[in-house]
Amino acid sequence: MYTIKDVAKKAGVSIATVSRVLNKKDRVKEETRQKVLSVINELNYVTNFSAKALRRNCTDVIGVIVPEISNSFYGEIIKGIENKANEYDLRLIVCNGEGNLDKERGFAKFLYDQSIAGMIFIIPCMPDSELVEMKNNQKPIVLFGRNMQKYNIPSITVDNKLGAYKAVSHLCAYGYKKVAFISGEEAEHLYDRKERFEGYIEALRDCGHEVKPEYLVTAPAETINTVFAQLMAVTNPPDAVFCAYDELALGVIKTAQQMGINIPGDIGLVGFDDLRICQYTSPTLTTVKQPTYIIGSLCCEKLVYSIRQPQEGQNVNLLIPPDLIIRQSCGC
Amino acid sequence: MYTIKDVAKKAGVSIATVSRVLNKKDRVKEETRQKVLSVINELNYVTNFSAKALRRNCTDVIGVIVPEISNSFYGEIIKGIENKANEYDLRLIVCNGEGNLDKERGFAKFLYDQSIAGMIFIIPCMPDSELVEMKNNQKPIVLFGRNMQKYNIPSITVDNKLGAYKAVSHLCAYGYKKVAFISGEEAEHLYDRKERFEGYIEALRDCGHEVKPEYLVTAPAETINTVFAQLMAVTNPPDAVFCAYDELALGVIKTAQQMGINIPGDIGLVGFDDLRICQYTSPTLTTVKQPTYIIGSLCCEKLVYSIRQPQEGQNVNLLIPPDLIIRQSCGC
DNA sequence: GTGAAAGCGCTAACAT
DNA sequence: ATGTTAGCGCTTTCAC
Numbered sequence: 001m002y003t004i005k006d007v008a009k010k011a012g013v014s015i016a017t018v019s020r021v022l023n024k025k026d027r028v029k030e031e032t033r034q035k036v037l038s039v040i041n042e043l044n045y046v047t048n049f050s051a052k053a054l055r056r057n058c059t060d061v062i063g064v065i066v067p068e069i070s071n072s073f074y075g076e077i078i079k080g081i082e083n084k085a086n087e088y089d090l091r092l093i094v095c096n097g098e099g100n101l102d103k104e105r106g107f108a109k110f111l112y113d114q115s116i117a118g119m120i121f122i123i124p125c126m127p128d129s130e131l132v133e134m135k136n137n138q139k140p141i142v143l144f145g146r147n148m149q150k151y152n153i154p155s156i157t158v159d160n161k162l163g164a165y166k167a168v169s170h171l172c173a174y175g176y177k178k179v180a181f182i183s184g185e186e187a188e189h190l191y192d193r194k195e196r197f198e199g200y201i202e203a204l205r206d207c208g209h210e211v212k213p214e215y216l217v218t219a220p221a222e223t224i225n226t227v228f229a230q231l232m233a234v235t236n237p238p239d240a241v242f243c244a245y246d247e248l249a250l251g252v253i254k255t256a257q258q259m260g261i262n263i264p265g266d267i268g269l270v271g272f273d274d275l276r277i278c279q280y281t282s283p284t285l286t287t288v289k290q291p292t293y294i295i296g297s298l299c300c301e302k303l304v305y306s307i308r309q310p311q312e313g314q315n316v317n318l319l320i321p322p323d324l325i326i327r328q329s330c331g332c
Numbered sequence: 333m334y335t336i337k338d339v340a341k342k343a344g345v346s347i348a349t350v351s352r353v354l355n356k357k358d359r360v361k362e363e364t365r366q367k368v369l370s371v372i373n374e375l376n377y378v379t380n381f382s383a384k385a386l387r388r389n390c391t392d393v394i395g396v397i398v399p400e401i402s403n404s405f406y407g408e409i410i411k412g413i414e415n416k417a418n419e420y421d422l423r424l425i426v427c428n429g430e431g432n433l434d435k436e437r438g439f440a441k442f443l444y445d446q447s448i449a450g451m452i453f454i455i456p457c458m459p460d461s462e463l464v465e466m467k468n469n470q471k472p473i474v475l476f477g478r479n480m481q482k483y484n485i486p487s488i489t490v491d492n493k494l495g496a497y498k499a500v501s502h503l504c505a506y507g508y509k510k511v512a513f514i515s516g517e518e519a520e521h522l523y524d525r526k527e528r529f530e531g532y533i534e535a536l537r538d539c540g541h542e543v544k545p546e547y548l549v550t551a552p553a554e555t556i557n558t559v560f561a562q563l564m565a566v567t568n569p570p571d572a573v574f575c576a577y578d579e580l581a582l583g584v585i586k587t588a589q590q591m592g593i594n595i596p597g598d599i600g601l602v603g604f605d606d607l608r609i610c611q612y613t614s615p616t617l618t619t620v621k622q623p624t625y626i627i628g629s630l631c632c633e634k635l636v637y638s639i640r641q642p643q644e645g646q647n648v649n650l651l652i653p654p655d656l657i658i659r660q661s662c663g664c
Numbered sequence: 665g666t667g668a669a670a671g672c673g674c675t676a677a678c679a680t
Numbered sequence: 681a682t683g684t685t686a687g688c689g690c691t692t693t694c695a696c
């Protein structure tokens with residue numbers, strides 16, 4: 001393993017010069033530059049990142065905290081981040097926050113202590129205040145799934161309200177009149193859930209349907225079978241269901257099958273997220289797509305921008321309009 | 333951000349002593365130790381990993397190269413690795429090799445250059461020789477999906493032959509007599525494919541059925557619809573299909589549905605891997621399960637062992653016997 | 665049991 | 681345009 005010292009000696013220059021050609025900042029005579037470059041190549045020199053990091057007090061590593069790494073939805077986001085990061089010669093550390101505040105805090109602290117270049121939070125559960133604190137720690141951060149424009153934290157969000165609106169108005173346009181809404185468990189940090197609910201409400205209103213409280217269900221994914229059964233047992237049951245997450249819609253498909261309820265014959269169904277699995281269920285699931293890979297890519301792009309140009313003033317939140325992917329489950 | 337210098341001064345000892353209590357190797361008088369510890373706690377001191385790495389020429393980071401990070405199969409393995417790594421205070425860098433030799437090489441070189449503590453290769457595509465070279469580079473490595481016991485490289489493999497044998501003999505025991513085998517594209521490094529094929533052959537033989545060449549299909553997942561149609565068009569078509577990967581079985585389910593072929597009524601189907609999606613397809617997919625999380629966990633455990641005890645002589649390859657998960661698609 | 669000091673490889677301020 | 685040098689925070693000999 002050679003060092004700049006070796007390169008310097010062999011090229012007949014000082015280590016400062018080698019450092020200069022390596023970092024491309026100060027100008028070096030073209031001739032010396034070529035000489036140094038050829039020696040670097042010959043020796044197969046690679047810079048020692050630890051030394052560089054120690055000296056600069058900053059690494060070339062960025063971190064990302066996701067809610068669940070084994071979920072392909074986040075896997076695709078990570079992939080988008082990683083490919084973009086590699087383009088910029090940055091390395092990525094992936095942390096599995098598991099939607100757990102303490103874990104998330106632990107990872108964030110760890111990354112921060114390790115002089116990370118910046119970090120990306122995918123649907124963080126930290127309260128706003130802590131995120132602001134992170135930002136004030138001088139390390140750039142980027143959020144996905146939380147708009148903190150007023151604190152000048154760059155972020156990307158999907159227009160959940162619009163997505164839900166598209167989904168529900170599509171159902172209504174096709175003739176469904178009694179659309180239920182099933183959402184996962186409530187949690188302070190799940191803004192997508194709230195926004196999707198708003199879109200649902202607005203679409204119903206705009207279509208001239210009333211919002212019936214008995215059609216509104218909030219329950220964790222594990223209890224979906226009992227919850228769905230209850231929903232279908234109310235007097236005058238719904239003729240369609242909009243699920244705030246595909247995950248829930250999967251549960252509905254399973255339960256409906258067990259109960260002998262036909263989708264879309266007896267009941268229409270639309271989800272949100274477009275998990276890969278939606279193409280393989282029976283019926284295939286109509287859903288609102290979040291462009292995961294692109295989201296990851298954009299998050300990274302924004303972060304790199306913040307790292308390289310640490311001033312404020314960029315277009316802070318990027319709102320992505322989602323598309324409705326029409327498949328079989330809505331019958332339209 | 334405090335350094336050991338600050339701690340030393342405040343505790344009234346030398347930096348060497350602080351380093352000693354931090355590293356727990358040399359013995360320190362209990363009293364001084366307590367004093368130092370309390371100052372560390374008070375100042376909220378965290379060690380600078382870059383400096384440590386520079387000095388020791390080795391980081392506390394391990395790397396893993398997977399074929400596809402957005403695939404939940406690998407996501408679960410990564411999760412297993414990460415959780416175990418965190419237990420040992422190691423951090424994890426995930427690289428998306430994409431089954432591409434050049435990418436894999438690039439990542440391996442990068443990680444190696446970065447004085448990584450060790451690395452894990454999940455179904456690597458590198459040839460044996462390069463893997464041996466990696467090992468000889470003094471950094472411990474662990475493989476999943478490749479047995480290189482003879483080169484003393486620790487590894488974990490799933491008993492693919494046994495898994496395939498279980499799957500096929502299950503089909504035969506239920507009365508299927510004409511079992512086809514669909515595998516993905518051939519590739520030198522896909523040992524699982526070959527072993528699963530062997531298990532298929534052996535099971536057929538043991539059940540007294542002959543192996544018919546027209547029942548053997550090798551094709552990439554994208555072409556599964558044409559390929560499956562051809563398979564069903566041979567004179568005396570198969571009554572069951574064993575797919576070397578769930579991915580292929582998913583394609584079969586889709587195609588069969590389009591063709592109006594009923595599974596398992598017209599044809600039995602078994603896959604291999606137990607992707608999460610298998611529970612949601614219709615019919616649900618009978619398959620051979622690979623315990624992904626545990627595999628990841630064990631890979632990491634083995635790596636840590638190699639890092640801490642760099643001698644040879646451990647039980648080098650761990651062979652995991654897989655279980656057959658019986659669902660609807662085989663009709664048994 | 666503890667301290668002093670060298671030095672890991674690099675960057676950047678300063679000097680020439 | 682290039683060289684000299686200090687020092688980032690840590691581990692690890694070598695003294696005592």
